Amino acid sequence: MKKLINKVENVVNEEMMGIGKAYPHLVKVNLDPYYVARVDAPIMGKVGIVSGTGSGHEPVDYGFVGYGMLDAACDGDIFTCQTPEAVLACDRLANGGMGVLNIAKNFSGDVMSFEVGGELASAEGIENELVVIADDVAVEDSTWTQGRRGLGSALFAEKVCGAAADQGRNLQECTAICKQVNDWGRSMGMALTSCTTPAKGSPTFDLPDDMMEIGVGVHGEPGRKRMPLKEADEIVEILADAVITDLPYKSGDEVWALVNGLGGTPLVELYVVYNKLADICSKLGIKITRNLVGNYVTSLDMAGCSITLVKLDYNLTKLWDYPVNTFALRWGV
Amino acid sequence: MKKLINKVENVVNEEMMGIGKAYPHLVKVNLDPYYVARVDAPIMGKVGIVSGTGSGHEPVDYGFVGYGMLDAACDGDIFTCQTPEAVLACDRLANGGMGVLNIAKNFSGDVMSFEVGGELASAEGIENELVVIADDVAVEDSTWTQGRRGLGSALFAEKVCGAAADQGRNLQECTAICKQVNDWGRSMGMALTSCTTPAKGSPTFDLPDDMMEIGVGVHGEPGRKRMPLKEADEIVEILADAVITDLPYKSGDEVWALVNGLGGTPLVELYVVYNKLADICSKLGIKITRNLVGNYVTSLDMAGCSITLVKLDYNLTKLWDYPVNTFALRWGV
Numbered sequence: 001m002k003k004l005i006n007k008v009e010n011v012v013n014e015e016m017m018g019i020g021k022a023y024p025h026l027v028k029v030n031l032d033p034y035y036v037a038r039v040d041a042p043i044m045g046k047v048g049i050v051s052g053t054g055s056g057h058e059p060v061d062y063g064f065v066g067y068g069m070l071d072a073a074c075d076g077d078i079f080t081c082q083t084p085e086a087v088l089a090c091d092r093l094a095n096g097g098m099g100v101l102n103i104a105k106n107f108s109g110d111v112m113s114f115e116v117g118g119e120l121a122s123a124e125g126i127e128n129e130l131v132v133i134a135d136d137v138a139v140e141d142s143t144w145t146q147g148r149r150g151l152g153s154a155l156f157a158e159k160v161c162g163a164a165a166d167q168g169r170n171l172q173e174c175t176a177i178c179k180q181v182n183d184w185g186r187s188m189g190m191a192l193t194s195c196t197t198p199a200k201g202s203p204t205f206d207l208p209d210d211m212m213e214i215g216v217g218v219h220g221e222p223g224r225k226r227m228p229l230k231e232a233d234e235i236v237e238i239l240a241d242a243v244i245t246d247l248p249y250k251s252g253d254e255v256w257a258l259v260n261g262l263g264g265t266p267l268v269e270l271y272v273v274y275n276k277l278a279d280i281c282s283k284l285g286i287k288i289t290r291n292l293v294g295n296y297v298t299s300l301d302m303a304g305c306s307i308t309l310v311k312l313d314y315n316l317t318k319l320w321d322y323p324v325n326t327f328a329l330r331w332g333v
Numbered sequence: 334m335k336k337l338i339n340k341v342e343n344v345v346n347e348e349m350m351g352i353g354k355a356y357p358h359l360v361k362v363n364l365d366p367y368y369v370a371r372v373d374a375p376i377m378g379k380v381g382i383v384s385g386t387g388s389g390h391e392p393v394d395y396g397f398v399g400y401g402m403l404d405a406a407c408d409g410d411i412f413t414c415q416t417p418e419a420v421l422a423c424d425r426l427a428n429g430g431m432g433v434l435n436i437a438k439n440f441s442g443d444v445m446s447f448e449v450g451g452e453l454a455s456a457e458g459i460e461n462e463l464v465v466i467a468d469d470v471a472v473e474d475s476t477w478t479q480g481r482r483g484l485g486s487a488l489f490a491e492k493v494c495g496a497a498a499d500q501g502r503n504l505q506e507c508t509a510i511c512k513q514v515n516d517w518g519r520s521m522g523m524a525l526t527s528c529t530t531p532a533k534g535s536p537t538f539d540l541p542d543d544m545m546e547i548g549v550g551v552h553g554e555p556g557r558k559r560m561p562l563k564e565a566d567e568i569v570e571i572l573a574d575a576v577i578t579d580l581p582y583k584s585g586d587e588v589w590a591l592v593n594g595l596g597g598t599p600l601v602e603l604y605v606v607y608n609k610l611a612d613i614c615s616k617l618g619i620k621i622t623r624n625l626v627g628n629y630v631t632s633l634d635m636a637g638c639s640i641t642l643v644k645l646d647y648n649l650t651k652l653w654d655y656p657v658n659t660f661a662l663r664w665g666v
Contacts, residue, residue: 002525002542002636004602006564014565015601018608022624058600078601192335209335231339232347266596266633267391268348268411269337275351291355293660295628300599301636305337327626330664 001201008198012055012077019062023327026066033086036062037072037093047165047174048072048094051103051158052082053110056197056300057218063328064155069162070326071100078197078300079219081109087117091126099127099171103157103178105150106134129171131178133157135185135308137246138215138223149217152258152297152308153185156320159329163322177319181310186243189306190223190235191216193264195299214238218262218299232269236276239307244284249309251285256320258291258308263298265305270294273305290320296328334534341531345388345410352395356660359399366419369395370405370426380498380507381405381427384436384491385415386443389530389633390551396661397488402495403659404433411530411633412552414442420450424459432460432504436490436511438483439467462504464511466490468518468641470579471548471556482550485591485630485641486518489653492662496655510652514643519576522639523556523568524549526597528632547571551595551632565602569609572640577617582642584618589653591624591641596631598638603627606638623653629661 005011013031020029027036035052042048051061052074061073071094074086087102094100100121104114111132118128134145135153142149157178164174191213194203204220207213212235215223224242249255259274261267274293281288289312297306310316323332338344346364353362360369368385375381384394385407394406404427407419420435427433433454437447444465451461467478468486475482490511497507524546527536537553540546545568548556557575582588592607594600607626614621622645630639643649656665 002545002562004525004565004568004598004606004638006566006605011601011605014608015604018604018606018611018626021611022604022607022626055601056599058604063600192337212335229335232337233339235337263599264597264634265337266389266631267396267628268344268388268633271348271351271355271391272339272344273337273351274355275347278351278354293351293355295600298599300601301597303335303634325664331658332665 001196003198005198011198026327030089033074033083033089034076035072035074035086035090036065037090038066041071041093042096043071044096045098046096047098047169047171048096048100049103049158049162049165050090050094050100052087052090053105053107054079054081057298059328060297064158064326066326068166068322068324069159069329078199081107081113084113084116084120087114088120091117091121091128095126101161101171101174101178102128102130103154103161104130104132105154106132106147107144107149108146127171129175131175131182133182135182135187137186137242138188142217143221144217144219151187151189151306152260153181153187153310155296156185156256156310157181159324160316160319163319184311185308186246187306187308188239188242189216189262189304190214190239191262191302191304193303194220195302197300216304218297220299232272233276236273237280240277240280243307243309247311249286249311254287254289254312256290256310256312257288259293260297260306260308261295262302262304263295264301264303267294270305277307290317334529336531338531344531359660363422366407366416366422367409368405368407368419368423369398370423371398374404374426375429376404377429378431379429380431380502380504381429381433382436382491382495382498383423383427383433385420385423386438386440387412387414390631392661393630397491397659399659401499401655401657402492402662411532414440414446417446417449417453420447421453424450424454424461428459434494434504434507434511435461435463436487436494437463437465438487439465439480440477440482441479460504462508464508464515466515468515468520470519470575471521475550476554477550477552484520484522484639485593486514486520486643488629489518489589489643490514492657493649493652496652517644518641519579520639520641521572521575522549522595522637523547523572524595524635524637526636527553528635530633549637551630553632565605566609569606570613573610573613576640576642580644582619582644587620587622587645589623589643589645590621592626593630593639593641594628595635595637596628597634597636600627603638610640623650
C-alpha cells in the first residue's frame with residue numbers, strides 16, 4: 001500500500017483537521033463524532049440541509065458544506081456509515097427553527113443511521129424529513145443495499161435543496177424537490193481497478209488486467225457484470241444505455257449530466273467520456289443544458305467513472321445555477 | 334494499461350472535443366493546432382494572458398481559460414510541448430491591442446516554443462512578453478530542463494495576472510506581477526507511483542513498492558533522491574523544509590499554499606498533507622492566508638503530491654481573490 005498517510009487509524013481524523021485548517025472561514029469541524037458544519041450554523045429562519053455517509057468518497061460530503069448547499073454533514077470512518085449521534089448533532093446545527101431535510105444515499109447503514117438520528121432529533125422537537133437517494137440503475141439490491149444504491153444524483157439533490165432552502169422554501173417544498181431529483185435522476189458506474197482502503201492495505205477486490213466491472217458500487221461492491229475491457233466509447237455506450245433507458249430520458253428532455261471520476265482516473269479520460277456521452281445524448285435529442293465533469297463521488301483511488309443524468313425543469317435549472325460557496329463547488333458569491 | 338480511452342493517438346483530440354462540448358458558453362476549442370480560447374476572445378482593450386505546455390497535466394492549462402484568468406492556452410499532445418504555431422494562434426486571439434503576456438513553465442521545449450511563437454507574434458505587430466516560471470526547488474537542472482522546472486506557482490501566476498489584466502493594468506505591470514510570483518514562489522513534489530502514458534502503455538519509470546521519489550517532475554523525471562517510503566508527516570516535512578528554506582519564507586510572511594495531487598492520490602490524503610503543512614507553517618510563524626487543495630497540476634494517474642508556497646502582499650492577495658470563471662477555478666462571478 002502506497003498512501004500519503006500516517007497511522008491507518010488516524011487517517012480520517014487528520015483529514016478532518018486538515019479541512020478545518022484549510023477552511024476556517026467556511027466550516028467548523030468536529031472530531032467525535034465526525035461532522036462538519038457551516039461556520040455560521042445554525043442559520044435561523046432557513047430550512048437546514050444535512051447529508052452524510054462513509055468517508056473515502058471525498059469531496060462527498062464535507063466538500064458540499066457551505067452557503068447554498070449543506071448546513072452540516074457527517075461521514076463515518078472510511079467506507080463506514082455515520083452514526084445516529086452524528087446525524088443528531090448535524091440536525092441540531094442545521095436547525096434554524098424551520099426544520100431539517102436529511103438526505104441519505106441508499107446504503108443500508110447510512111439509512112438506518114439517518115432514521116434513528118432523525119427520531120432522536122424529533123424527540124428534541126426538531127422537525128425533520130428524510131429523503132433517500134437511490135439512483136444507481138446497476139443492481140436492484142446489492143451487498144450493501146436493499147434497493148438501488150445512491151450515487152451522483154445525491155450531489156445534485158444537495159445542491160438544489162440547499163439553494164431552495166436559501167431562497168426561503170419550507171421543509172415540505174425542499175423535501176418535494178429532493179424527491180423529484182430522486183425520481184428524475186439515474187446513474188451507473190464502472191471500475192477499471194479496485195480501490196485500496198488504508199485499513200486493508202490491499203485491493204478490495206480482484207480485477208484481472210483485461211477485465212472491468214460494469215455497475216460497480218463506490219465501495220467496490222459487485223455490479224451488473226464483469227466483462228473484458230473495451231474502448232471508452234463502448235463503455236460509455238453501455239453506461240449511457242442503462243441510464244437513459246431506465247427512466248427513460250426522451251427526445252426533448254433537458255438534463256444535467258455528471259461525468260464523475262472515481263478518484264484514480266485522470267481528467268483527460270473523463271473528457272473523453274464526456275465527449276462520447278454528449279454525442280449519444282445529442283443523437284437521441286436529449287439536451288445536456290448543465291454538466292459537471294470531475295472527481296466528485298469517489299472511491300479512494302479506484303480507476304473508473306460513473307455517469308449521472310437528472311432531468312431538468314426550469315426550477316431545477318435555476319436552483320443548480322444559484323450561488324454556492326463550498327470548497328468543492330463554488331460560484332456566484 | 335487500463336484507461337478510459339479509444340485509440341491512443343486520439344486521446345487528446347477527443348479530450349478537447351469533450352471540453353468544447355462541455356463548456357461552449359466559456360471556451361472555443363481548436364484541434365489543429367491544439368488550443369483553447371475564451372469564447373469572447375479577443376477582448377479589446379485588455380492585456381491578453383496566454384499559457385501552454387504538454388497535455389496530461391489537466392486541468393493545466395485549459396481548465397484556467399476564462400474570465401479573470403487565461404485568454405487562451407495551447408497544450409501539445411500528452412507530455413509533448415505546444416508548437417510555436419499554437420503559441421502564435423493563442424497570441425492572436427489574446428491580443429486586444431494592449432499586448433500579450435505569455436507565461437511558460439520552465440521545460441526546454443515549452444520555453445523554445447514560446448520564444449519562437451512570441452517572435453512570430455511580434456513580426457505581426459503583436460507586442461508580447463514572456464515570463465518563465467521556474468519554481469521547483471528539487472533540482473537545478475533536469476532531464477527536461479535547463480534551470481529549475483515550473484510547477485504550482487504557474488497556476489498562481491496565471492490567476493493573478495489574469496486578474497491584473499482584467500483590472501486594466503498594462504503589459505509591463507502584468508509582466509512585473511508575473512515575475513514577482515516567480516520570485517516569491519517555491520514548489521517541490523514527490524511520487525509514490527509512476528504515471529502511465531497512453532502511448533507507452535506501461536509505467537514511465539520503475540519505483541519499487543517500498544520506495545518513493547522525492548522531487549519528482551510532472552513527467553516522471555527523476556528528482557532529488559529516491560528513498561524508502563515514509564509516513565505522510567515525514568514526507569511533508571521533507572517537502573516543506575526544501576521549499577521554505579529555499580526562499581526562505583520567514584516568520585510573519587503571509588503565503589498562498591497549494592497542496593496539489595498528481596492525479597492518482599485521493600483527496601483524503603491531500604488533506605492529511607495539508608494538516609501537517611499547516612502545522613509546520615504555523616510553528617514557523619508563516620501565515621497561510623489563502624490556499625488550494627486538490628488535483629491541479631497533475632501527471633496523469635501518478636500517485637503523489639506537490640507543495641507550493643507563494644509569498645503574498647496585499648496586491649497579490651486581492652488579485653487571487655478577484656472573480657474568476659473557468660472550468661477548474663470559479664468564484665465570484
